[in-house]
Amino acid sequence: MSRLMRQRVTAGGGTVEPSPEGFAQLFPFYFACDAGLVLTQAGPSLLRMASDVRVGTPLPDVFGFKRPAVELSPERLAAFAGSLVVLQHRPSGILMRGQFLATDGVAGWVFLGSPWFVNGEALEASGLDLDDFPPHDSIAELLLFGQTQQMAINDLRLMNERLERKRRQVEETEELYRAAISAANAVPYREDFTRDAFSYVGEGFAKLTGLEADQIKPSSLRALDEGSEDADTDPTLMQSGDRTTRRRREYRFVTPAGEERWFSDASVVVKSPAGTPLGAVGLLHDVTQKHASEAQLRQLASVAANTTSAVGITNARRQILWVNDAFTRLTGYSLEDVRGRLLREVVAGPLTDLGVIERGKEAMEAGQTFRGEYRLQRKDGGIVWIALDIQAVRDADGTISGFTAVGVDITAIKTYEQRLEQLTGELNAVLGVIPDGIVALTAQGGFAYCNAAFERLVGRRGDDLVQLDANGLDELIDSLCVPGERPARLLELSETEGDVLRFASPARTIARTVRTIKGESPAAQWHAFYLRDVTRETELDRMKSDFLTTAAHELRTPMSSVHGFAELLVSREFDTETRRTIARTIHRQSSLLVQMVNELLDLARIDAGRGRDFAMEVQPLSPIVNETAAALLIPDDPRRIDVVPAAGDSLRVNVDASKLRLAITNVIANAYKYSRGRGAIRLWLPTRTSTGRAEVGVRVQDEGVGMTPEQLGRIFDRFYRANPAEDVPGTGLGMTLVKEIVEAMHGSVEVKSEFGRGTTVTLWLPVAGP
Amino acid sequence: MYGLVNKAIEQMVCRDHGEAVWHAIKREAGVEVEAFVSNAAYPDDMTYRLVGAASKVLQTPAEEILNGFGEYWVLHTALESYGPLMRAHGKTAREFLLKLPQFHARVQMIFPELRPPEFECTDVTERSLVLHYRTPRPAGLEPFVEGLLRGIGEMFDTPLTIRRLEDRATGADHSVFHVSWAAG
Numbered sequence: 001m002s003r004l005m006r007q008r009v010t011a012g013g014g015t016v017e018p019s020p021e022g023f024a025q026l027f028p029f030y031f032a033c034d035a036g037l038v039l040t041q042a043g044p045s046l047l048r049m050a051s052d053v054r055v056g057t058p059l060p061d062v063f064g065f066k067r068p069a070v071e072l073s074p075e076r077l078a079a080f081a082g083s084l085v086v087l088q089h090r091p092s093g094i095l096m097r098g099q100f101l102a103t104d105g106v107a108g109w110v111f112l113g114s115p116w117f118v119n120g121e122a123l124e125a126s127g128l129d130l131d132d133f134p135p136h137d138s139i140a141e142l143l144l145f146g147q148t149q150q151m152a153i154n155d156l157r158l159m160n161e162r163l164e165r166k167r168r169q170v171e172e173t174e175e176l177y178r179a180a181i182s183a184a185n186a187v188p189y190r191e192d193f194t195r196d197a198f199s200y201v202g203e204g205f206a207k208l209t210g211l212e213a214d215q216i217k218p219s220s221l222r223a224l225d226e227g228s229e230d231a232d233t234d235p236t237l238m239q240s241g242d243r244t245t246r247r248r249r250e251y252r253f254v255t256p257a258g259e260e261r262w263f264s265d266a267s268v269v270v271k272s273p274a275g276t277p278l279g280a281v282g283l284l285h286d287v288t289q290k291h292a293s294e295a296q297l298r299q300l301a302s303v304a305a306n307t308t309s310a311v312g313i314t315n316a317r318r319q320i321l322w323v324n325d326a327f328t329r330l331t332g333y334s335l336e337d338v339r340g341r342l343l344r345e346v347v348a349g350p351l352t353d354l355g356v357i358e359r360g361k362e363a364m365e366a367g368q369t370f371r372g373e374y375r376l377q378r379k380d381g382g383i384v385w386i387a388l389d390i391q392a393v394r395d396a397d398g399t400i401s402g403f404t405a406v407g408v409d410i411t412a413i414k415t416y417e418q419r420l421e422q423l424t425g426e427l428n429a430v431l432g433v434i435p436d437g438i439v440a441l442t443a444q445g446g447f448a449y450c451n452a453a454f455e456r457l458v459g460r461r462g463d464d465l466v467q468l469d470a471n472g473l474d475e476l477i478d479s480l481c482v483p484g485e486r487p488a489r490l491l492e493l494s495e496t497e498g499d500v501l502r503f504a505s506p507a508r509t510i511a512r513t514v515r516t517i518k519g520e521s522p523a524a525q526w527h528a529f530y531l532r533d534v535t536r537e538t539e540l541d542r543m544k545s546d547f548l549t550t551a552a553h554e555l556r557t558p559m560s561s562v563h564g565f566a567e568l569l570v571s572r573e574f575d576t577e578t579r580r581t582i583a584r585t586i587h588r589q590s591s592l593l594v595q596m597v598n599e600l601l602d603l604a605r606i607d608a609g610r611g612r613d614f615a616m617e618v619q620p621l622s623p624i625v626n627e628t629a630a631a632l633l634i635p636d637d638p639r640r641i642d643v644v645p646a647a648g649d650s651l652r653v654n655v656d657a658s659k660l661r662l663a664i665t666n667v668i669a670n671a672y673k674y675s676r677g678r679g680a681i682r683l684w685l686p687t688r689t690s691t692g693r694a695e696v697g698v699r700v701q702d703e704g705v706g707m708t709p710e711q712l713g714r715i716f717d718r719f720y721r722a723n724p725a726e727d728v729p730g731t732g733l734g735m736t737l738v739k740e741i742v743e744a745m746h747g748s749v750e751v752k753s754e755f756g757r758g759t760t761v762t763l764w765l766p767v768a769g770p
Numbered sequence: 771m772y773g774l775v776n777k778a779i780e781q782m783v784c785r786d787h788g789e790a791v792w793h794a795i796k797r798e799a800g801v802e803v804e805a806f807v808s809n810a811a812y813p814d815d816m817t818y819r820l821v822g823a824a825s826k827v828l829q830t831p832a833e834e835i836l837n838g839f840g841e842y843w844v845l846h847t848a849l850e851s852y853g854p855l856m857r858a859h860g861k862t863a864r865e866f867l868l869k870l871p872q873f874h875a876r877v878q879m880i881f882p883e884l885r886p887p888e889f890e891c892t893d894v895t896e897r898s899l900v901l902h903y904r905t906p907r908p909a910g911l912e913p914f915v916e917g918l919l920r921g922i923g924e925m926f927d928t929p930l931t932i933r934r935l936e937d938r939a940t941g942a943d944h945s946v947f948h949v950s951w952a953a954g
Contacts, residue, residue, distance in 0.1 A: 120854025129858045151808040159805050
């Protein structure tokens with residue numbers, strides 16, 4: 001055992017000398033070196049900690065001084081022997097805390113110490129554990145202490161974080177309260193009961209009351225309180241053992257300026273631990289506007305409840321909140337029946353027009369006013385019509401808070417309307433089919449109505465006419481009249497006389513009359529104008545008049561002759577030859593009269609019967625024509641009719657044979673009369689197709705005097721004679737009669753003539769068969 | 771009781787049930803401490819009230835809560851707070867258990883106000899030992915100790931079988947646990 005291992009420790013009066021193993025156990029990190037600082041011994045834990053610590057290794061190669069900060073040399077070491085020094089293991093950086101002691105006998109040094117760690121991680125990194133340290137070493141306590149300190153720091157950090165979080169929460173809450181108080185237009189306050197004084201008031205107190213807090217006592221502020229207090233006990237505060245009373249009241253206050261205000265005062269009474277009320281904290285809120293609104297609302301509610309109209313109030317989701325008694329009377333549904341139901345469900349049953357329901361829904365969604373007529377089924381099954389006015393109710397900020405619906409019973413009106421609509425429909429139907437034009441104007445001259453006949457008459461559509469007033473219609477009528485004519489103005493037209501308009505193109509004659517339809521007042525009168533197309537009647541009147549004049553004239557000529565010669569025979573004596581001559585004249589003129597009267601009668605019959613009295617029969621045409629031609633003998637004219645074979649000889653026609661003979665006779669007679677012994681008279685039956693119809697003609701051609709185009713144009717006029725010469729007898733009714741007969745048998749007459757060259761007349765008839 | 775214990779209860783409840791439940795437990799226990807200081811001493815009664823309130827709020831027997839808390843204490847609180855130091859106390863569950871008395875002696879040095887329990891190991895074999903548990907506190911914390919032991923076993927990946935040999939609740943002067951483990 002070296003001398004080093006025989007270090008002695010004096011304890012009490014004795015000496016304790018540990019064994020080498022005991023020494024190593026007490027100082028497991030010790031090492032020894034000689035005077036030249038070469039390592040000679042090392043403890044087991046040091047050897048485990050630093051593999052480079054070996055006997056024979058120069059100490060400065062492995063360790064250096066950390067404290068003192070000097071180079072490790074024999075001289076420096078000797079200078080600090082016995083003092084606390086800190087070595088640093090060069091490769092690992094681990095610090096060793098301890099002291100150098102000089103060894104007994106052999107010159108050298110022994111280091112007693114151990115590694116120094118300030119946290120568990122460093123210990124763990126060194127590869128050492130607590131078993132490497134002797135139990136008396138306080139490294140474990142040091143580490144524990146350090147860790148505890150770290151925990152304390154962590155606690156502080158955590159605590160700080162929580163405090164910070166709380167502070168933010170408090171700030172947010174405070175901000176929230178401030179905003180809420182500000183939004184509520186409220187002023188916070190604290191009052192002291194013992195002094196009847198405000199110990200704190202928030203911003204806006206002076207504006208609210210007109211006074212500073214020290215100018216008014218809480219009791220004075222509430223002097224006009226009419227006992228509206230509503231006190232209760234806060235259950236949440238009761239849980240923690242405190243009894244705190246909440247108070248809420250509304251009262252009137254008159255500011256020094258004489259302005260009346262209403263305050264809402266909500267407070268919490270603060271009590272001593274013994275339960276004595278000390279004061280209160282609360283919020284003062286100006287509810288003057290609300291009070292006024294509520295008063296107004298009460299009035300409106302009274303009106304709504306007592307009106308005879310049905311009234312319903314809904315929320316913004318259109319669910320019914322309230323209905324009045326009139327609503328119940330009208331619909332049969334009580335408030336209990338309809339509360340919470342959608343207004344639409346109640347008033348717009350399956351009987352209501354879907355368009356009305358949809359428009360009502362859209363208007364309500366858009367917050368617009370809507371008026372609609374709803375056909376509603378009452379609770380008892382009856383049907384009522386209601387005119388419903390729906391209006392949105394808005395908050396001060398414009399948000400829709402609900403709707404009001406006011407309904408009026410229009411069942412009777414709707415019944416009348418339906419009846420009126422039916423009557424109007426019937427009237428329109430009647431007016432639409434009558435041929436005469438009707439236009440109605442209001443008393444003020446506005447357009448009210450016209451029928452289809454009027455539209456046709458003036459050539460304008462109803463859509464255009466509704467734009468016109470009386471003046472516009474007058475101008476329209478003026479434009480239609482014959483130029484230069486200016487009929488009476490509509491509103492000046494005499495109800496008793498009316499007038500006649502002459503339209504230019506097409507030429508028409510319009511009889512116009514007016515009737516005034518009385519209204520409840522002169523302003524409610526209507527004027528109905530009746531326009532009748534009398535063109536045909538006028539023309540017929542004219543023709544009748546012309547005919548009578550002509551007929552009288554034509555009858556008078558032979559009659560005068562008969563009368564004159566008869567008078568001569570009566571008044572004078574003539575020889576036989578002269579009397580015979582006069583008698584022949586009388587006979588010829590009277591024959592003409594008879595023929596004229598017969599033809600007039602034939603025409604009258606045809607006009608009256610329009611062919612209905614014809615004895616129509618399908619028969620061959622050729623025999624009728626040949627017989628007629630053969631039977632016709634013209635006095636003093638030797639010519640015979642030259643009947644030419646033609647395509648139509650074999651065809652059949654549907655005709656009244658006797659009437660057709662009369663027509664053919666007239667045509668052939670004219671051919672004889674107007675060709676006076678010259679030229680041939682030919683007759684044949686041509687064929688043609690006209691507008692898809694097969695026709696056969698009876699054509700008579702002469703080579704006589706012919707006609708000018710003007711004469712040809714009037715050939716069918718009654719009593720018109722192209723050649724009225726005395727020597728050519730005739731009534732002027734022949735061709736008229738021919739035309740009437742042929743047309744009655746669905747045929748037509750074609751006349752071609754050239755003055756001085758002759759005339760060709762063809763009677764075209766529909767072919768009835770081969 | 772050491773604040774770290776109460777803090778550990780808080781952390782366990784918050785982890786498993788959320789902060790709202792923890793606040794409910796605190797209300798139930800009448801504990802108004804906002805945050806526990808780990809190294810400060812708190813009345814034992816506060817810890818007992820917290821455990822009682824947790825039992826009531828979570829509707830779980832107090833023993834079960836203490837058991838779970840013991841395990842949580844080792845695996846989270848102690849390891850997070852003294853991880854390296856605990857690992858420096860042994861490399862196996864057996865080593866660690868044998869040094870448990872020494873560890874508590876050191877804790878006592880650092881926290882003079884603390885009244886840590888006293889452990890003693892006897893009948894030590896390679897696969898078992900007998901652990902004596904002494905504490906000046908009232909009986910009832912034995913489930914907590916069992917939880918601690920289970921946590922130590924888990925820390926070293928060594929499932930421990932724990933059997934209570936003696937119990938203060940049944941009149942013994944201290945509680946005794948037989949702790950065994952599989953060879954390995």
